[in-house]
Amino acid sequence: MASKRNGSEGGPRRYCGTGGALHATFNMLALSWIIISELLLSAHCLKDLKIFVPEAVRTGNSATLSCQYDLEQAALYSVRWYFGQEEFYRYIPREAKPTFVFAVSGINVDLSKSDATSVTLKSVTRELSGIYQCEVSEDAPLFHTEIRSAHMQVIELPKDEPVMQVDKKEISVNDNLKAVCTVGPSYPPANITWLINGRKIYKTPLQRISHDTYEGSTTYSSLDLLPHSQALQVFFQALPKYQHNIVLQCDVSIMQLLYKSVHQPIRLSNAPPTTISPNLLGLEGSKRYANGDPDNSALTGASQRCCICCGALGAFSLALVTLAVAQL
Template identity: 80%
Template sequence: MASQREGARCASRRGAGLLHSTFNMLAFSWIIISELMLSAHCLKDLKIFVPEAVIMGNAATLSCQYDLEQAALYAVRWYFGQEEFYRYVPREAKPTFVFAVAGINVDLTNSDATSVTLKGVTRELSGSYQCEVSEDAPLFHTEIRSAHMQVIELPKDDPVMQVDKKVIGANDHFKAVCTVGPSYPPANITWYINGRKIYKTPLQRITQDAFEGSTTYSSLEIYPHSQVLQGFFQAMPKYQPNIMLLCEVSILHVFHKSVQQRIGLSNAPPTTISPNLLGLEGSKRYANGDPDNSALTGASQCICCSAVGSVTLALATLAVAQL
């Protein structure tokens, strides 16, 4: 009986020792595997480069740069939105694959493991593009990056500027309008005087109407005592008596065009004579609010009466002489 108990104890000790050894072996193996995984070469530093804006009809090259650290490449995939349109798998006999996606035309001669070129892009291809890179076995580590591309449609004609005055005085109200044809996205218009950007203020009013698919308008209105004009008028004795007004049309960083107009500055006093300065009432006004010049007209009538009187006197003198 005692020998049986002793045998049971020994068996229990052997089982515990075996379990302990197995646990230690598993822990040691896990440490080795972890070290191998940490020291293994893997995919890193994935970056995507997509043009921010490209003109409609031109080609666009999208690239994906990455570091595999000597690991093998399994595949590179390109997506427009959620649709895959290009794949590169180096282990295949024909590594490049193109998938049908509306509007996308891949230029295979200029596409490879790091870039893909799209031919004749259209406005419908504005949107998000994604590059997905996967390394080969055993880890199949995969990363993905995305970027946005805008396809722009340029206006067909150059911008046009119209001004309501070619010469302005310090107390004049001045207005200019700049227009440019339809574009996508709508163009942005900026105003400059002598190279100095004009900002919106209560005396410098700038408005812009821009709608997709229609002409873009921008108006500049400068009122008397505007800060920017007063500065030019004060400097007139030292500089040329004119300014250069310019409107610049831009679409993102791709399109820039401008049109300019030289505007004269005049310090001449107003030529309108007020009836009050002549000692006349001149208080009547037309319905449109303009001053009534009846006083000036009356002065002309007095001159005519004097002339008639002189002729009458001359005729009477002649008649007396004949008698």
């Protein structure tokens, strides 16, 4: 009985020992595969993928897009370029003809200037503004793939020079100054900035700035500086000793492809403002007094009564002299 128990008890112990060994072996194999995979990935792996796309390019010009990467001794499988979601260029080095171009509306690839790291587009148009993607894949066994994207803006510059118009070229402390800066059609619309003597003018209640622009049409910016505006007051305060002229400036820019400036000299006048008394214009008498006599000033009521009395006295004296001569 004891041997049987010992035998029966020994059987299951041997079975369990075999299962434990299998489980340990599987764990060792899995761990080894993980270690080998990590070593492969760390030793030969696609790294440091970077994309370089022009931020802005003028219509009709060429644009070169590039993709820089480090394969670390791994083999390159392919490089693919996309505009939006459409593939337009592919490079596979192990193919007999490594370069492939796909038909995408508006895209014209210059194959003589395209390879594993860059692709050149000829005669770009406004429709090619958008997102470009570069996808790089390494070869077997891992086929590790990474992708980067960047935006390119195709610019259409205005054909004519910007123009500034001002309502006056000399102002005093109580004058408004109005100006308009005009830029021809462009894509995207031009940015317009106002300055005085190189200082930017900001929009405030006394410094009114407005912009009117529509895609494909002329861009306007208007400036209205009211009396005592911050931009002018600083110069009028220095007028008696230092400042006699200022330069109004209109800056026009479109991203980094266009920067132009228009200047207009403005003379500052320190003459006191001209004012006319309402009494001299006869505007106050009828309103303030029923008899039309606003006050007893020398220029209005008192002087008029004095002149009337003098006139009557002169006429009476003339009549007496005439009568005396007649009697003689």
